[in-house]
Amino acid sequence: MSLQATNQLINDKDKSRIHYRTFHNIFLYITERCQLKCNHCYMGERLKRGLSMTYDRIVNIMNHCRKLGAKYITFVGGEPTLHPELPDIVKCARSIGYDKVYIDTNGLNVNKLMYIPPEEISYIRVSLDGAMSATHDKVRGNGTYEKTLNSINQLVKAGYKVGITCTIFNFNIREAPNLLSLADDLGISLVNYHVFSEEGRGIKNSHWSLSPHDWINFYQNLEKIKHNYKTSIWYPPTWASPEKLDTYVDEGYQGCLGCHLDRLSIFPDGICYICSLLFDLPVNYGQITDEGLILNKNKNEFEMFTKAIFRSTEAWLSGCPAEKILEKNGKMKTPNDLISMCRCWKSQI
Ligand code: SF4
Ligand code: SF4
Numbered sequence: 292m293s294l295q296a297t298n299q300l301i302n303d304k305d306k307s308r309i310h311y312r313t314f315h316n317i318f319l320y321i322t323e324r325c326q327l328k329c330n331h332c333y334m335g336e337r338l339k340r341g342l343s344m345t346y347d348r349i350v351n352i353m354n355h356c357r358k359l360g361a362k363y364i365t366f367v368g369g370e371p372t373l374h375p376e377l378p379d380i381v382k383c384a385r386s387i388g389y390d391k392v393y394i395d396t397n398g399l400n401v402n403k404l405m406y407i408p409p410e411e412i413s414y415i416r417v418s419l420d421g422a423m424s425a426t427h428d429k430v431r432g433n434g435t436y437e438k439t440l441n442s443i444n445q446l447v448k449a450g451y452k453v454g455i456t457c458t459i460f461n462f463n464i465r466e467a468p469n470l471l472s473l474a475d476d477l478g479i480s481l482v483n484y485h486v487f488s489e490e491g492r493g494i495k496n497s498h499w500s501l502s503p504h505d506w507i508n509f510y511q512n513l514e515k516i517k518h519n520y521k522t523s524i525w526y527p528p529t530w531a532s533p534e535k536l537d538t539y540v541d542e543g544y545q546g547c548l549g550c551h552l553d554r555l556s557i558f559p560d561g562i563c564y565i566c567s568l569l570f571d572l573p574v575n576y577g578q579i580t581d582e583g584l585i586l587n588k589n590k591n592e593f594e595m596f597t598k599a600i601f602r603s604t605e606a607w608l609s610g611c612p613a614e615k616i617l618e619k620n621g622k623m624k625t626p627n628d629l630i631s632m633c634r635c636w637k638s639q640i
Contacts, residue, residue: 314359316554318367318567321349321380323559325370326399328492329431329459333570334369335491341369342559346376350383352557352579357387361555361583365393372400378407385411401442409450416440416454416483417443423471426462447478454481460499463507471513474522484526485509488634490571501528503629510638517640525637530629536608539638542595546609548635549596565592568634570612582619 316528322343323334332338342351353364364384371377371394384392391413396404398417417439420474421427423438431439446453455474459467467484475481486506489497501509510526517524536544548554549565556570557563561578564570569592577586599612610631618624625631 308600310602311359312362313552314356314361314555315363317353317356317361317364318554318556319349319352319364320345320368320556320558321366321371321377323369324373325397326373327397327435329397329432330496331430331460331487331491331493333488333491333493333567335494335571337558338369338492343369343374344559346379349380350387351581353384353387353389355579356555357389362389363391364389365392365395367395370397370400372396372403377403381407381411397431397435398439398442398446399406399410401445402492404442404446404451405449409452412451414452414454414481415445415446416456416481418457419443419455419470420458420460421463422466422473424458426466429462430458430460443477443479453477453479454483455479456483456485458485458487459501459506459509460487461501461505462499463580464501464531467509468513468516471516471520471522473525475520479522481523481525483637484513484524486527486529488568489569494571503626507532507629514640524640525638527634527637528632530625532628533630533634536630536632539632539636542638544632544636544638546597546633547599548633549592549612552593554635565596566613566635568611568617572616574616578596607634629640 301347313437323337323343325338328338366377366380381392392411393414393416394412395416397589397636404415419427419439427436429436443453455470456469457467470482486501487493487499489500507530511616513524513526531539554565555563557579561580562575563577563579564575569573569575574590574592574595575587576591577584595612599609602609608630611633614625614631
């Protein structure tokens, strides 16, 4: 296929809800501190390090990123509610022009969240790893399920838009669809399902992993039962059969999001990554300093993304280049009958 024909094909298929835009999405890790030590936490050793950003540094970075084109910002951690100035940080994000402001939280510090006016927050996404305490508490610690559920109730009643984020392991895969009726009962309009990936503290729990086929069966079942529920469902397909890939391309999938520099995750030490799969590796994008973004001149993410694209005729067929690195470290390989997809891209049903 000629380059012109390939470009035309991309344009024809660009009906994307999830547009690919440069530095559009910022994930700001305002603190690495957390009350919990979840058994799948992607923060790994950073949880022990416990660095936080000062308010002035956060404002500085938010301003830099706005100049780069950022419109959406997610405050994440660690646990972002442990940052003493979270309400002021949210207010500042709005005042400097971020269209969407999200908080990803374990939901245990609901009083801090309540200091933020509901109209300043686009979504509070609360982690709930199952529809019952046995599964959630296995990952996050005894008693956390009840507390988190209580927080969700309070937030919804107070007028916040609340989403649930659920990680799927081999031990909660059967009951996790029950979260959909729970979400409807609680008045929650968004359930985000993710597949467990062996990163950070999750490396030592590789026995909790699903096979790619188990994950595909899980999300295909969601597609079948979705009509029974009001809540929206988002999921990263991660792997797909060649036939199914076409439907994702129709939905706007164009391969590695990293290649489009769509997002930037920034840690308190200033190190930034485009792809969250690489958080355990030194293959980062660069470092944000008071002078701006200093690119990593050593082995870096962007070269890795683009090399994979150059090898492929269509961008969406290039698979996930990070997976190739992770495979070398012993992580799961994509079976021959499936295509690996960008883990950062989500489908909505
Ligand atoms: S997964 Fe979230 S709540 Fe759990 S330890 Fe990590 S940062 Fe804290
Ligand atoms: S998950 Fe894979 S495909 Fe997606 S941004 Fe990262 S390297 Fe690219």
